[in-house]
Amino acid sequence: QxxxxxxxxxxxxxxxxxxxxxxTYSDRGSQSFFWYRQYxxxxxxLIMSIYSNGDKEDGRFTAQLNKASQYVSLLIRDSQPSDSAxxxxxxxxxxGGNKLTFGTGTQLKVEL
Amino acid sequence: xxxxxxxxxxxxxxxxxxxxxxxxxxxxxxxxxxxxQTPGQGLQFLFEYFSETQRNKGNFPGRFSGxxxxxxxxxxxxxxxxxxDSALYLCASSLEASGxxxxxxxxxxxxxTVT
Numbered sequence: 001q002x003x004x005x006x007x008x009x010x011x012x013x014x015x016x017x018x019x020x021x022x023x024t025y026s027d028r029g030s031q032s033f034f035w036y037r038q039y040x041x042x043x044x045x046l047i048m049s050i051y052s053n054g055d056k057e058d059g060r061f062t063a064q065l066n067k068a069s070q071y072v073s074l075l076i077r078d079s080q081p082s083d084s085a086x087x088x089x090x091x092x093x094x095x096g097g098n099k100l101t102f103g104t105g106t107q108l109k110v111e112l
Numbered sequence: 113x114x115x116x117x118x119x120x121x122x123x124x125x126x127x128x129x130x131x132x133x134x135x136x137x138x139x140x141x142x143x144x145x146x147x148x149q150t151p152g153q154g155l156q157f158l159f160e161y162f163s164e165t166q167r168n169k170g171n172f173p174g175r176f177s178g179x180x181x182x183x184x185x186x187x188x189x190x191x192x193x194x195x196x197d198s199a200l201y202l203c204a205s206s207l208e209a210s211g212x213x214x215x216x217x218x219x220x221x222x223x224x225t226v227t
Contacts, residue, residue: 097162099168099170105154
């Protein structure tokens, strides 16, 4: 079992819709979670970080964390074609320094 | 602030050779982590340096090594290159090594091709 799991997709949503990306993790020591966006041929770009149970909103993005169920999600409202990319979920274990464990990523396609 | 910079951006090497990649973190950031990204394995952690000391190490063979200088710049070295070392090597910097609320920012990466 991978430590961080994501559905590889592709996830296709129409423009203007809500895209929901999900991630589960196995290490209960993981306390911090991050969502990165990666365009083809580019490096990962940090979108959101979340450390506490509940929701965290930043513009069109909302990250959700449920430590009891060991899942993290990212909602993208009013999806735009420019949101088409691979979204990487990463977890960091407390006391593990800055080592991030990444999922394999979910490819999102926003269609006109 | 300038972002994380990595040099070179592209590199082609032959099996058996060695290579050194360089990373300059965001100004003020003291932690530098290295990752390898391949289509088959995804993003995998190589090692992390903070204050010139290796703080964490991933599951990679000893051919992969790194170091950090007093100005926080970091280098990673891969000796005796194998075809499977072809990958995108990413450097990420963070303000602090430990502490649960510090975020990592990635550089543009170095694309290494081993022939």
